[in-house]
Amino acid sequence: MSSKAKLLSALRIVLLWTALLIPLGLSVGSLCAFFLWALKAVTDYRLSHPSILFALPIAGVGVGLLYYWCGGKAEGGNNLIIDEIHKPGGGVPLRMAPLVLLGTIISHLFGASVGREGTAVQIGGSIAGGIAKLFNLSPQSTRLLLTAGIAAGFGAVFGTPIAGAIFALEVLALGELNYAALLPVAAASIIADWVCHLWGIHHTAYHVGFQGGSAQNGSFFHTNALLFIKVCLASIAFGLVSRCFARSIQFLSSTFKKLCPLPWLRPAIGGLLTILLVEILGTRDYLGLGVTSPLPDHPSIVNFFTLHHYTWSWFFKLIFTVTALSTGFKGGEVTPLFFIGAGLGNALAPLLNVPVDLLAGIGFVSVFAGAANTPLACTFMAVELFGATNIVYYAAGCFIAYITSGHTGIYQSQIIGYPKNIWSNLLAGRTLRDTHNLPPASIHKTTSQHE
Incomplete structure (x- = not known):
């Protein structure tokens, strides 16, 4: 030509x-x-x-x-x-x-x-x-x-x-x-x-005020070794929560299908359970998106970036969201995962002596990274939402959460291109959905033949 x-x-x-x-x-x-x-x-x-x-x-x-x-x-x-x-x-x-x-x-x-x-x-x-x-x-x-x-x-x-x-x-x-x-x-x-x-749509602004600190020689440096280690420890927790979220939806979805074979009737169960949870906890803070709260100082994604401390809000939101999604309500998982991650970061910050806004931001993207298996996208999201100053911490959080969450995820059609670790017996080319019903012995045998 x-x-x-x-x-x-x-x-x-x-x-x-x-x-x-x-x-x-x-x-x-x-x-x-x-x-x-x-x-x-x-x-x-x-x-x-x-x-x-x-x-x-x-x-x-x-x-x-x-x-x-x-x-x-x-x-x-x-x-x-x-x-x-x-x-x-x-x-x-x-x-x-x-x-x-x-x-x-x-x-x-x-x-x-x-x-x-x-x-x-x-x-x-x-x-x-x-x-x-x-x-x-x-x-x-x-x-x-x-x-x-x-x-x-x-x-x-x-x-x-x-x-x-x-x-x-x-x-x-x-x-x-x-x-x-x-x-x-x-x-x-x-x-x-x-x-x-x-069209005039404005997205919520999240503010991370932490901008690093001074090195011993007086120069400005964005990454502190001790802070980095603490972030890595918190990121393991973010990944484990990602894993828990995905596994819970899979388990409860299967359970509700057995309890109620009619797919159109299952949301009624989720609705009743949601009302029951509201009555037990005495709050409506965990309904809907949870980006902002009409009441000051109540749990919300925006408030997790402040100095107010919320110990168990991430856990309650996880329960509400898993209940709704596993019974068939339509929407998505990501914004609730933002809430869970930012809330967990807020809860861990005083325990680890880490700036609250920084760890809330890391949790915001890391729990999603682990649940969706998209660490690079979530690192870019952190930069677009919070700025690039703390990118080392955001990347560490997303990468560690991705590894820690294992071969689970909220998108069951994802193909395992490369297993997350060299010790995994999972085969490339299988979907996450396939791995749930695959006997471990069968995986090991097939992997050995492949190698």
Whole structure:
């Protein structure tokens, strides 16, 4: 092929992907803006009408029936999108976007402890799947566009476009990144985030005041050895909590399926348990997102960065969120994981004599890194949210939590590209879902043959 022909071919590819990524970013960014606006509106309504919580079981059944009658493959959620990227099959249904959008808004209106990332990712994947079908894209191009859809949704909903791009690549397989897809995926995430901001959406600002200290010779140095060791110790706890969160959802989801075979009825159980937890604890602090609190000094992500001490808030939020998600409420895991991580960092800070805002920020991203198996994306997220001054501590937290959480995760369709440690018997190429039912002896035998 001549140089001119190669140039024309490259130009056609650039124009094609420009025509694909711009509408993807515009539509996903706009839908995420509407979604975030709606979340604030329903949260404000719930706070001003607290008795609406008692209708949570009925609301859950309503969403369950909606998915039962109309959902089909859309019930697969984030895992369906990841599966389609690995092995394109029937595609991601376009109806996933309105279903998860409505389901999540209803969940938050009535007080379920769920997040928002799952909704944004499914909106992105659904729109990308629809565009792929419209243009009759090849399987390879469809996989790339679905990955860009994940990035667009994640980047727009959290206001972290670079973390969104890395997340979309990193979430597919443990230990692997497809850098060839980085440019189009980053473009989709940046466009979607930009559009979301143009709609007037403002993301919560988190302040980490810790900026390092002076070295012995008087020079300014960002990393202190003793502080670094303390951060590493705390990060082990962050990873263990990530593991506990993922395992708890898997165990309770299986348990509730056995107790109640009707999928549309299971949210009623979660709703009743949530009401019971509220009555036992005597507080509604653990309902919804928990980013801010209408009451001063009450547990919230923002308040975890202050000097107020919250010992067990992270644990209570874990219980509320696992209860809601394992019984079928729609939303996501990430914002509750932010709450759990920041809350745990706040609780550990005085015990380790570490600045509260610093350890809250590290916990914020590290628990998510361990649960989602995305340490690089979470390090970038910390930089985008808190600034780059403390990046060594953020990276250490995310990397250690990732290793400590083991081969568990909130996305069961993730492929194990490379096991997390050299002593693991898990085979590359298996999904996290596969490893749950694989006998240890069988894994060891197959691994030995592979080696």
